[in-house]
Amino acid sequence: MALSLRVERLKRDYLKIPKSVCPERTRLITESYKETEGQHPYIRRAKALQHILENKTIYIREGELLVGSQASRPGAASVFPETGANWVLDELDTFATREMRKFEVTDETKAELRQLLPYWEHQTILYQSMQRLNPETKFQHGFKYSVISPNLNLRGHVGHFIPNYGRIIRDGFQKVEEDARRMLAELDYAKPGSLDQGNFYESILIVSQAIKTFAERYAAEAIRLAELPETTEMRKAELQKIAEICRRVPYYGARTFQEALQSLWFIHLTVQIEGDGFAFSFGRTDQYLIEFYEKDVAENGLTEAEAQELVDCFCLKCNEIVRLADVPPKTSYFGGVNMTQNMALGGQTADGRDGYNMVSKLFLRGDENVHLDQPNTSIRVYEGSTDEFLLQAISDIKSGGGKPAVFNDKAIIPSLMRNGWATLEQARDYGIVGCVEPVLSNGTDGWTNAAMLNMAKCLELALHDGVEPFSGVQLGPKTGRPEDLTTYEAVEEAYNKQISYFVKQMVIMLNTWDQMHGELLPIPFMSAMIDGCLEKGMDVARGGAQYNYVGVQGVGLSNVTDSLKVLKDVVFEQKKLTLAEMVRILDQNFEGNEYFRVGLVNKVEKYGNNAGEVDNIAKRIAKGYCDEVSKYACVRGGMYRPGLFPVASHVPLGTVVGALPSGRLSGTPLNDGISPVSGCDVNGPTSVLLSVSRIDHEEVTNGTLLNMKLHPTALKTQEDMLKLVSLIRTFMNLKLMHVQFNVVSREELLAAQEDPESHRDLIVRVAGYSANFVDLDRKMQDDIINRTQQEL
Template sequence: MKNYNKLKEYILTKQHRALRRRVEDDLPALYSAEGLSAEERMTRRFEYLCAHETPVVLPDERIAFLRTLCDIPHIYTEEEFAALKSEKRLHELGFHSNVTPDYEKLLRHGLLYFCDCTDGYGARSIDALISLCDRYVTEAKRVGNDEVATTLERVSRYGATSFLEALQLFRVIHFALWLEGNYHVTVGRFDKYMYPYFKSDLDSGKLTLDEAAMLVEEFFLSFNRDSDLYPGVQQGDNGQSLVLGGKDENGCEIFNELSRLCLEASGRLMVIDPKINLRVSKDTPLEVYMLGTELTKKGLGFPQYTNDDVAIPALIELGYEPADAANYGMAACWELIVPGVGMDTANIDALSFAKIVDRALHEDLLSCETMEDFNSAIRAQINKEIELICRGTDGLWFIPSPFLRICMDENADGSYKYNNFGIHGTGACTAADSLAAIEKYIFDERSLTKEELIAAVDSDFCGSPELLHKLRYETAKVGQNDDYADKYLCMLLSFFADSLEGRRNCLDGIYRAGTGSAMFYLRHVEDLGASPDGRRRGESLGANFSVSLFAKTGGPLSVISSLTKPELHRTINGGPVTLEFASGIWSAEDSIEKFSKFIKSYIAMGGHQIQLNSVDLETLKRAQEHPEDYERLVVRIWGWSAYFTALDKCYQDHVMQRQIYSM
């Protein structure tokens, strides 16, 4: 009899990490000496890693595969890679990321099916992976885990015939994609492609609901086996996002019994992976929101909600086919991406709205007679910056991934259906608040001269405590449901969307505007002074689509009222409203219902995406002092949840600041 709790304890206490070893061979040097092509190097490395992985089958597991090689050597020597970077436009690490494989076809067919329809590299990769599976079978038999041996014996070759087989095959493919060197490999619409296996096993009596729940939990645990080895900006930023619910191509909600099991399993497991994204609409029953809110209450920082009513029509408007639009999932964080056919680079760059205002303040304000003049200057600055950003994406090239290619749906000519680029937009509320302040004090009240404002901003408000107070705390802000500031948020986002409209990228795709920040809420202030809204030098921007950190909002209702005013369907690349609540709110018994209705109202009002953080400031402070006691304390960062104590201090501090100001 298998003891799942023992397995869980084993993984969560990281005992499995003792089985890891380093790769001994200098692969880049070998490949360089032979002068191999990128594709050959990727294939050779994958073959090498598959051959050198040590199969580990744990006695209590039902779903196997554990990384034992802790480092993946590069395919290029340092010199080669430096040369490549100067020659081509690479994105981040240069390897493919933020993709969702077509799990539906992979689970149905197994890997052998694809040998015929792929090139030599793909076929070699399949061979390498099947050999590894076979070695796992041998090991499973050796240790007496017959269930794993039986499951793995056929599933990698021929596809899944049961829920357990489907979960195991997913695990093999997910493992392989990371091993190949891809990163931010996402999970996609899990309750859609897994549901037929789940339902068939339940209907036939092969599986009870309780057994299925247990399997889902073990499966979720598997995302936490190797995740510390995955590359990301911080631990936790690994893109293992899973999508639940939402409409199908006929407009029917797919949220099902499996979706519910997933939410419940995540709440029991209380770990950061997989990150759950819930697709909802104004038609989604309150009960679904309540299941999601139960997770928020537990402090996991997810689900992140996306509104089908906004996302689907907007994707169609951007040129996605209706069936693809209806099938959208999430890239690493919350960027919309279509499983199988979406090779979009959804996070290629970011526009800093705060920087735009700063430039216009210094370059244009003195020559502006009216606020309208200044608004035109803002538009021109955005257009100029976007032109540079877009030009910077020219020549984009990814190191080819033969195994990933099998997992996606190529066109006949080897190209992909969607090759769009997404651009984040950071600090929109800081910028909008700054414009509101400029309108009020320079052009409306005329209580401040342009020169005085510029000088105050340049001096970081030193010596102007009253002006600073007025700008920070006594001026209209986004988040107060006051059109005086909100109209600028609308304006900035529409200028952003306008600036990208009609542009084609180097892969003949389009550009998508978004309200996400990723890590730019910190990076974009590194070379920026103070802002006219009273933000002092060095103070961070809000995470994603959030109000300014120090804005005195009217409360969460005013915040969502402000943030649903812009034409959000024009900026759908991704970027949720990110709200902070003190964990004390959950002590009231009607809090789950209140917060569910709150989220549902936001969706009904035309909001695009939203995520809620529920933390206790005092706990965070204690965790900074005694990290050893708070190893499993979870917080939401920008598009992923993390263990608080594993974060760099700047990210910890930002979470705490958001919390301090929300009190």
């Protein structure tokens, strides 16, 4: 079922719109903050959102069936001064000329922002956090060749939530307001903490009315447009229906499929207006929308074509959220600056039945039809997943764009149940946040992409007694000079000591950021939709969620694994040279030793080929990182959780790492996630899966990432597609957590590099998300081109 003419036109218009900077939100939040100085942070934040929703510019595009926009005009990104005042002022003159993710900025916008932003300079998370770090950790944070990249939540809101959208769509904010009013009335102000609780409930009442007003403004705009003399009768009827829907949702519960989608869009949009975080995710959309689809079909005769057009409109709307990101670090660490609004389809229901339904089908088809980078569609698979479901997902994968990613119930459900953290029913209902992070739906604040830790840099420091070789600075602890590391076991021990030190430094940084978010940036609208917050009378930023933790990623696992295998074989067993001699060769970036380097690459076993010893090193290194991370608690009452995925940070993190024993040259990209090093996996996709399965995926509780690249000819026939079904079932039975497929030829990627304007619509899988290939920097493009192309 192809795109309707309506959605084709809307998509064509969307693709023509240039990205620009909008100062309106900055103006409105500054007005509100100046009026509320001295009030409780909960109230200030609620009133700020209320002021924005009551006064921001609204518009309805011609032909839209679902309405609501983030900024004052299409393609515009709002400025969030509470997180970005410091860096926006620094980059205001370069947004239009920088290499990546350009934004048009008018002189009027520059002048207004220069007038408004100084008010915020000492109120941001960045400024306040830097005042509180101890000198040692502050040095580690600011050092040019740092091991840790913890800046996502320092320069923006946290994001990475799956709110309980289903509850709001079903009951509306009227029920939230009713519950908050009752809890406020029952509050005993003689009890400690009750003052904060009272302010929290007041903030919920404010935002509940604010979203009602926001939707009603769209209803009024729809009526205004309907009454214009040039409006056709057909469009007039559509606008009148839009007005009726906006008067109802999301304050009242939805009754029809269109009302449910409009309610979902309004609340998801408002989340993005309240905070500028990445990865606000939809969760299990097919599970909470199916009742509205089936009811609409039964009672109103909704046709599949009508439902598909609505879903296609929704998928297109997801691409209208625009984030103004700083460079560096976000536009390089998160190449393409994708919003990663994840939507998980299929998998088991809470009671163990197959969750694949008609809404799953509509959204998979919608993703393939619209063929843009949002939503970040995923599927969940288990033993009961049907070939019909998998083949439909593969049809989407085959179209290019790297979606949907595949997640495995057999690995993720036991991981979420570790240490009694969740019941079986809760774990079965998991969703995916952002790139690859599995979370318990509706009640989790997991900070799931809080920081990256450069594992390869830790190995480099271990080989240099903690001295950073580019600068000569003692960056890590002294763990032994090369001459002192006389056994392979001593090298691993030195590496583990570096990991231990830098994990602790990372925790200190992130606990500081976490504390500051709670103090400065409550998010009452989000809190209204996160289970646990109303019951506790506490904002989610201060620990109100049912489940709290911080997720941190190790990057460079395969590079470390392959390097340790080389040291074990070549230095300590074959004794072809000493460790000190190896380090000197590395420090010279193999200059004059190219033949030796090629031998290290080609003649020593590499991770990804189902070779037992090197795969066991990977297992041990992964477990060491996971165990170290899992020791620590976060300020909101939970623990730290380890992940092994890079987003796109493996490219910039590689620039600060010198040559490695594996034969990798200085400054080149690290491997992505738990994928083998590009070009080193030579025994086919099943061998890759077997190697990766040696890692205990249940321990990697914040998620893993495995990339595979296929040539388009690998999926030409139905028989070819069934081979991929078989590979996915092998992946499932091996209990891997995640896999994703790029279906694109090397030739097409090279052509896009040479002629980007003719390939504006080429979507590729970067890491746990997809992006326009031509929006990526050259190093990231080269990394994708050089990935091993597998045959089925």
